Amino acid sequence: MVNFAQGDLMMLGAFVAVTLIGDFGLPWVLGLLLSVLALAVFGYLLDAFVLRRVLGEPQFAIVMLTIGLGFIFRAVAGLVWGYDPQSFPTPYTGKSLRVGEVVVSYENFAILLGTLILCVVLFLFFRRTRLGIAMQATSQNQLAAYYVGIPVKRVFSLVWAISAGVAAVAGILLAPVSLVQPGMGFIGIKAFAAAVIGGFGSIPGALLGGWIIGIAEQFAGVYLPAGFQEMSAYGILILALILRPQGLFAQIQRKKV
Amino acid sequence: MRFLFKTHYNQDIDHLKHGGDRFWYGLLLVLAAAAPAALGTFYLGELNLVMIYAIAGVGLMLLVGYTGQVSLGHAAFLAIGAYTHSLLLGAGLPFLLSIVAAVLVSALVGAGVGWIALRMTGIYLAIATLAFAMLTEQTISRAEWLTGGFRGLAVPQASLFGMPLTQGWQHYYVTLTLLVVTLLAALNILRSSTGRAMVAIRDSEISAESVGINLAVYKTLAFALSAGITGLAGALFAHRLGYLSPDAFTFLISLQLLLMVVVGGVGSMRGVIYGALFIGFLPQLLAIARDTLPPQIAQAPGLEPGIFGLILVLVILFEPQGIFGRWLKIKSYFQLFPLYRRATHRRQKTYLRTERLR
Numbered sequence: 367m368v369n370f371a372q373g374d375l376m377m378l379g380a381f382v383a384v385t386l387i388g389d390f391g392l393p394w395v396l397g398l399l400l401s402v403l404a405l406a407v408f409g410y411l412l413d414a415f416v417l418r419r420v421l422g423e424p425q426f427a428i429v430m431l432t433i434g435l436g437f438i439f440r441a442v443a444g445l446v447w448g449y450d451p452q453s454f455p456t457p458y459t460g461k462s463l464r465v466g467e468v469v470v471s472y473e474n475f476a477i478l479l480g481t482l483i484l485c486v487v488l489f490l491f492f493r494r495t496r497l498g499i500a501m502q503a504t505s506q507n508q509l510a511a512y513y514v515g516i517p518v519k520r521v522f523s524l525v526w527a528i529s530a531g532v533a534a535v536a537g538i539l540l541a542p543v544s545l546v547q548p549g550m551g552f553i554g555i556k557a558f559a560a561a562v563i564g565g566f567g568s569i570p571g572a573l574l575g576g577w578i579i580g581i582a583e584q585f586a587g588v589y590l591p592a593g594f595q596e597m598s599a600y601g602i603l604i605l606a607l608i609l610r611p612q613g614l615f616a617q618i619q620r621k622k623v
Numbered sequence: 624m625r626f627l628f629k630t631h632y633n634q635d636i637d638h639l640k641h642g643g644d645r646f647w648y649g650l651l652l653v654l655a656a657a658a659p660a661a662l663g664t665f666y667l668g669e670l671n672l673v674m675i676y677a678i679a680g681v682g683l684m685l686l687v688g689y690t691g692q693v694s695l696g697h698a699a700f701l702a703i704g705a706y707t708h709s710l711l712l713g714a715g716l717p718f719l720l721s722i723v724a725a726v727l728v729s730a731l732v733g734a735g736v737g738w739i740a741l742r743m744t745g746i747y748l749a750i751a752t753l754a755f756a757m758l759t760e761q762t763i764s765r766a767e768w769l770t771g772g773f774r775g776l777a778v779p780q781a782s783l784f785g786m787p788l789t790q791g792w793q794h795y796y797v798t799l800t801l802l803v804v805t806l807l808a809a810l811n812i813l814r815s816s817t818g819r820a821m822v823a824i825r826d827s828e829i830s831a832e833s834v835g836i837n838l839a840v841y842k843t844l845a846f847a848l849s850a851g852i853t854g855l856a857g858a859l860f861a862h863r864l865g866y867l868s869p870d871a872f873t874f875l876i877s878l879q880l881l882l883m884v885v886v887g888g889v890g891s892m893r894g895v896i897y898g899a900l901f902i903g904f905l906p907q908l909l910a911i912a913r914d915t916l917p918p919q920i921a922q923a924p925g926l927e928p929g930i931f932g933l934i935l936v937l938v939i940l941f942e943p944q945g946i947f948g949r950w951l952k953i954k955s956y957f958q959l960f961p962l963y964r965r966a967t968h969r970r971q972k973t974y975l976r977t978e979r980l981r
Contacts, residue, residue: 419940423970426693427939429749430885433695433878434935441929555757558750597761600754607751608739 370429371436372533373551378439379405379534380541380550381447384454402534409530413523421522436551443548451545473542480539484532485573501525559603578602636814655799659792667791673903674798675859680883680895681809682852688890689813690845691825692740693749696756697880700850702763702872704729704857706770709778709867718781725858726851733850737843756877764869775868778861798859805852810892812848821845875928882931886938888947897946
């Protein structure tokens, strides 16, 4: 199952957080937890009512469906919250951390820390818990998972809930750095690039892929003419697909007959 | 119900199976040829656009509907065709030659993309084509010495057999002729061994490979064909636009092309025409719908992509085979009356299985 609307879920998460914290004046931590919860519930319901119907259809249908959903989310967010970029207040805005020579703003530090915590939690979840292993089994073979008694439909809904919740966290972490607007989900395409470079289904791979793309973009912005910064992510993606299509940490191998 | 009595093997691969087919398609052709006499300039222009969409749709359908390769980047081929055509036309090449060149260049780029895409399937392919489209868009907007970047590129006036193409009806006939030629070519490819190989790849790559189909050759070929035909549509599209700029070929256009294929019905050439009609006249319908909606919703800037998304979702959920599939169901309902059963058209489900080994 692949979600082309992930970036847009992230955008929704950021908007919900802006509404809860900025407009309703909830404390920051409470607002964060509530918006992650809201997005998780949204993801669960989205699967239960919409995506479950295409289970068993060709993958093409799922790709198209999530692309369509992404467009709907963007239009709805534009209707509800408008197209003006909004800033996102955090308790740590404007402060920076000094480690020796390097100055890191707390916003970037929060992204770093949040990503690390998230990765560790997800890694442990998929390795250690019954539910996480059931999810892996479902992703490997739906029918076989069903035969061994995994409630595949509910597992799918839970996967969507987790993925939407994670997207909300990403949105909240990103919001202070880039402004909150309906188009912010386009970074999701770069996230895809990261996942593909690292190899689908591998969390360290996704981290490394994201790191490569981020570094390359910064270097291209400094050392190459204008325009290469936007192109570098896609260029690297295509290069990676030519040289090592299975990803740096390959988990998928060609099927032998 | 009609029963065909076949007396010759060639009847199996005839395009028009029986007298009814010949009559209705003949009538359609006559009507299409007579349209400029009956329609005003505006609707003729819209019909022209629909046919351009249809040509691009034929290209995309060969790839998506018959070879089973998803492409999210066909706007790039449209752009390559459009830019190549207008640049060559500006350099003084005759109209027909420049169109042929546009087709060849797009096909060549398509073959390149296809070759890269060989090792990828499904989602990877979709992402790679998306990345390719983004790269193309960026390249066009940055290569100002060639394409004019965001300042745009004026499409030169074309002339055919010494006659300048200025009127709407002239463009209409050019597009109509090319559409008919493209459709016939695509249908002929599909009933040749190349087309059969492509369909075999769509249905199962492994079994196609097992019966001796060279996957690399046929996938690259399918990409090249598809890109070439889309490039042809791009060349015609350039004349329709009159002024080229990179933001005429965004991801939304790729999505529109895919939407056309999906709404029309994946895996049928008739579906392309239905889809093109749908996409072509949707903006008009939206404009009418806008008048009835409350202004704060109707004037929202992102409404159109949202509606596209909504239609895409609804079609995939409720009629995965598109308009053509619905037409088949209605037809068989009346043919089999009162014995029609819904289960006749139920698709077999295939459950996702990845080849992850760990």
